[in-house]
Amino acid sequence: MLLVSEYPHNLTIVPGSLALTCGVLMATDTTISREHFLLPWTVQEREDPVLVFERGEGVYFFDHEGKRYLDLLAQIFNCNLGHGNRHVIEAIHRQAEKACCVSPSVLTKERAEMAQALVDKTPGDLNTCFFVNSGSEADDQAFIIARMVTGRKKIMSKYRSYHGTTYGTLGVGGDPRRMAVDPGPPGTVRFFGPYCYRCDFGMTYPDCQLHCIDALERQLELENPATVAAIVVEPVTGAAGGFPLPDGYLTRLRDICDRYGILLIADEVITGFGRTGAWFGVDHEKVVPDIMVLAKGLTSGYVPMGAVVVRDHIADYFESRMLPIGSTYAAHPLACAAAQACIEEYERQNLIPHAKRMGEVLFKKLRELAEHHPRVGDVRGKGLLACLELVQGKDDPRPLVPANTDSPIPMQLRRRLWEEGLFALARASLLMLAPPLIIEEEHINEAVEKLDKVLDWVDQLSP
Numbered sequence: 513m514l515l516v517s518e519y520p521h522n523l524t525i526v527p528g529s530l531a532l533t534c535g536v537l538m539a540t541d542t543t544i545s546r547e548h549f550l551l552p553w554t555v556q557e558r559e560d561p562v563l564v565f566e567r568g569e570g571v572y573f574f575d576h577e578g579k580r581y582l583d584l585l586a587q588i589f590n591c592n593l594g595h596g597n598r599h600v601i602e603a604i605h606r607q608a609e610k611a612c613c614v615s616p617s618v619l620t621k622e623r624a625e626m627a628q629a630l631v632d633k634t635p636g637d638l639n640t641c642f643f644v645n646s647g648s649e650a651d652d653q654a655f656i657i658a659r660m661v662t663g664r665k666k667i668m669s670k671y672r673s674y675h676g677t678t679y680g681t682l683g684v685g686g687d688p689r690r691m692a693v694d695p696g697p698p699g700t701v702r703f704f705g706p707y708c709y710r711c712d713f714g715m716t717y718p719d720c721q722l723h724c725i726d727a728l729e730r731q732l733e734l735e736n737p738a739t740v741a742a743i744v745v746e747p748v749t750g751a752a753g754g755f756p757l758p759d760g761y762l763t764r765l766r767d768i769c770d771r772y773g774i775l776l777i778a779d780e781v782i783t784g785f786g787r788t789g790a791w792f793g794v795d796h797e798k799v800v801p802d803i804m805v806l807a808k809g810l811t812s813g814y815v816p817m818g819a820v821v822v823r824d825h826i827a828d829y830f831e832s833r834m835l836p837i838g839s840t841y842a843a844h845p846l847a848c849a850a851a852q853a854c855i856e857e858y859e860r861q862n863l864i865p866h867a868k869r870m871g872e873v874l875f876k877k878l879r880e881l882a883e884h885h886p887r888v889g890d891v892r893g894k895g896l897l898a899c900l901e902l903v904q905g906k907d908d909p910r911p912l913v914p915a916n917t918d919s920p921i922p923m924q925l926r927r928r929l930w931e932e933g934l935f936a937l938a939r940a941s942l943l944m945l946a947p948p949l950i951i952e953e954e955h956i957n958e959a960v961e962k963l964d965k966v967l968d969w970v971d972q973l974s975p
């Protein structure tokens with residue numbers, strides 16, 4: 513296996529894996545091409561053929577040749593309401609007719625109403641919102657706010673975490689994607705979070721009694737807690753590993769933050785809005801973070817939007833002091849319309865308990881599937897956020913793709929999924945699923961039946 517920097521970018525494809533029947537576009541196609549695009553998170557030439565999205569409908573979408581895909585990723589963990597939700601589309605239309613372009617420093621009735629609807633859902637005294645345009649921006653601004661309010665410089669984050677793609681967030685995230693900005697930004701300190709399948713401390717949950725949080729406290733003492741502005745965690749890590757925080761972890765973390773005057777930031781960009789079977793990931797433990805970071809499900813991806821929601825003590829800080837940040841498109845009218853309509857839809861369709869129920873169905877079936885696929889080492893996650901960790905074999909739990917190496921396998925796996933009409937995330941040794949919350953049992957059955965075939969293919973890959 514080669515290191516990332518050594519990897520030759522012309523891939524060897526496993527025979528048969530690219531005999532695609534789906535509507536993917538070869539590089540030679542002149543009508544729709546990637547020629548003028550830099551696609552994210554990829555070596556460009558590897559993306560040939562490119563999947564071309566034509567239109568979406570509920571939990572499905574169709575490519576330009578009419579092939580149907582079951583969207584097991586809600587596009588990129590965001591399309592929680594599924595494709596083509598009329599209530600959201602019509603709300604955006606209505607707002608577009610009324611006002612598309614409004615200065616971020618004035619209020620509108622819709623802005624005020626949407627902020628009210630949002631804080632009605634966020635727990636505790638998370639009562640005040642600062643709007644931005646993406647999850648990255650929201651985390652970025654949350655870090656600035658935390659530094660200002662505490663007068664401290666350090667942000668602590670987990671190894672195996674992701675908090676966005678800006679300079680200020682990519683380097684805080686702890687997975688290999690930070691390579692473009694490593695070792696920045698200054699003041700970033702990482703710690704080992706809970707990874708129960710491969711515990712960094714060689715322990716087993718729950719016998720470990722959350723040894724990892726004790727270790728974090730010891731690290732903090734050495735770091736000098738008076739220099740730490742905030743600790744940021746995802747309640748369930750998204751694409752950096754799919755790890756749920758084990759029961760009790762967040763409560764202990766809240767307690768540590770309180771004792772040392774450190775702000776707790778919950779990055780709920782993925783976990784917010786029902787993804788884990790509760791409105792927010794922190795709700796499972798009834799923990800109130802000082803800052804909650806939101807995006808994705810906030811507008812179900814229909815219009816870009818992020819939000820930093822802060823507790824009263826932080827909002828109060830800025831009553832008499834300058835808040836020296838803001839962006840042109842903050843609280844964009846179309847995004848506000850989409851967010852308001854999404855919150856109404858989550859309620860009207862009762863989607864949060866539905867996601868919990870469907871999550872139970874999904875996990876039961878994935879665990880059954882894992883039993884007869886030796887390459888599935890771990891099935892983890894929460895609600896409708898599921899991660900399969902692929903390994904060398906049942907008796908060989910080494911990752912299928914070793915850390916910090918490059919491999920054609922994730923891309924081949926993605927294409928094998930497309931062949932079956934499935935859309936999911938394959939990254940390193942992880943296969944991640946996060947379908948729209950409107951998914952029903954019949955769709956889960958379809959997904960599992962097709963995944964079974966894809967995992968047969970994984971099982972027979974040469975090591």
Ligand SMILES: Cc1ncc(COP(=O)(O)O)c(C=O)c1O
Pocket residue numbers: 646647648649651674675676677746750751779780781782807808
């Ligand atoms: C936990 C988490 N935080 C932040 C981000 C960044 O959000 P965005 O891609 O909207 O900038 C992501 C994106 O996937 C995420 O998963």
